């Protein structure tokens with residue numbers, strides 16, 4: 001054995017902040033206000049990043065403390081992305097689409113001390129923090145501090161006033177690259193949401209993959225429209241990739257409807273964009289109604305849910321080709337990207353590759369495991385549960401007492417993804433099913449089990465099974481198959497009304513059917529495979545409860 005002569009060179013977020021501020025004065029981040037762009041350069045971002053770190057330190061934030069954000073994609077969120085991990089604290093990005101119970105659970109579980117919130121959604125947060133005594137300070141960005149009505153025990157600050165006058169340089173602490181940098185909870189699991197904690201190192205390596213040609217292939221000349229939220233797996237790593245590549249990040253803030261998105265695209269003319277299929281479905285419909293040239297997009301990366309082949313064709317026609325990618329909160333998220341292999345020139349063959357979820361990068365190992373625990377061949381046909389491992393794949397979930405590696409989710413050091421896939425001999429993955437009992441709608445999860453329990457909390461419902469069914473706009477929606485005490489109670493609109501106060505609005509099921517008994521497996525569980533198949537065969541008399 002001989003020792004390497006290389007320097008340690010810790011891969012830290014502070015390094016990205018300082019690198020981007022010194023190297024890229026010509027680029028930065030720009031946020032849509034609804035009518036214009038609000039740009040900020042990397043040097044200016046660097047100044048503000050240091051200022052926020054000083055302000056947080058004065059509020060008592062130290063190494064390992066959690067600072068949460070409850071924010072849209074915007075300049076201020078980018079500042080928090082730099083400041084919090086660089087000072088050795090942990091950035092916790094709170095998902096804006098959580099139910100109140102989930103939000104309270106997560107804020108308490110992560111033990112957030114400070115929350116930075118956008119003024120437009122401050123009233124929502126004010127409701128949650130009444131039940132979270134751990135939160136001591138709330139910082140309101142993009143509006144007056146008065147937008148947040150503070151419950152007792154919380155001090156409210158204005159983002160701009162808090163950082164004004166603070167030094168624009170911060171003596172960033174020495175940090176071990178394996179230390180925690182950012183945490184993000186996923187509701188894409190059964191039971192309570194689970195926390196994934198990214199390290200400085202994992203974020204660095206992931207950013208390098210995002211920028212590389214087999215990832216998203218991003219560089220200084222790109223301007224990247226990051227529609228995928230900064231509260232959902234770090235906006236697919238784009239905020240950090242931006243600091244690394246010196247690319248311009250174009251942020252939509254809260255303007256996520258197709259019309260304002262297209263108005264922003266006309267103004268910013270991004271070269272690249274990233275979002276879940278639901279967003280592009282809306283954009284495509286709007287483009288049909290009001291044609292607009294979007295061919296400035298040299299590439300659109302779409303993932304988070306399967307991309308329909310028809311969408312790939314449609315965007316080819318718009319001159320904005322889609323690249324399909326797969327990932328999870330647990331995988332930072334970039335897991336696989338579909339780039340047709342060298343030498344494929346036949347358009348049909350190329351298209352067949354583009355619809356798959358793609359190839360894994362060198363750092364991510366993948367295998368398929370069947371029901372008996374055996375590895376399945378990469379023959380393009382045999383399917384098994386996808387398991388992955390690598391330096392930006394989580395090996396456990398966060399708990400206040402230390403990481404927990406539950407065997408239901410981890411298998412000999414591999415992450416069990418809950419996705420069922422096949423892989424071709426040349427390494428292209430196709431997802432064919434899901435073992436997790438969840439519904440992914442518009443990029444966010446609904447737990448079918450929780451929804452079933454809430455529906456069954458209505459005394460007129462004897463049994464209710466909920467399964468995911470395809471939906472053109474939202475990719476998937478919940479379908480409820482219910483048994484009611486007597487026929488007169490089989491009123492979908494009324495049952496939906498009962499649910500309205502109990503689950504977030506976007507989770508309310510539209511499709512209902514009533515039967516005398518829900519199909520069951522041999523061990524007495526709801527037979528969801530059969531329910532899905534029967535739904536597909538139009539075996540149920542489905543009522544649309546919105547009518």
Ligand code: AMP
Nearest residue numbers: 188303304305306325326327328329431
């Ligand atoms: P999340 O952690 O919320 O980002 O969800 C990750 C899950 O979304 C994966 O385990 C898949 O079930 C699903 N998913 C992500 N990307 C794709 C894709 N390209 N095709 C099909 N499903 C996907």
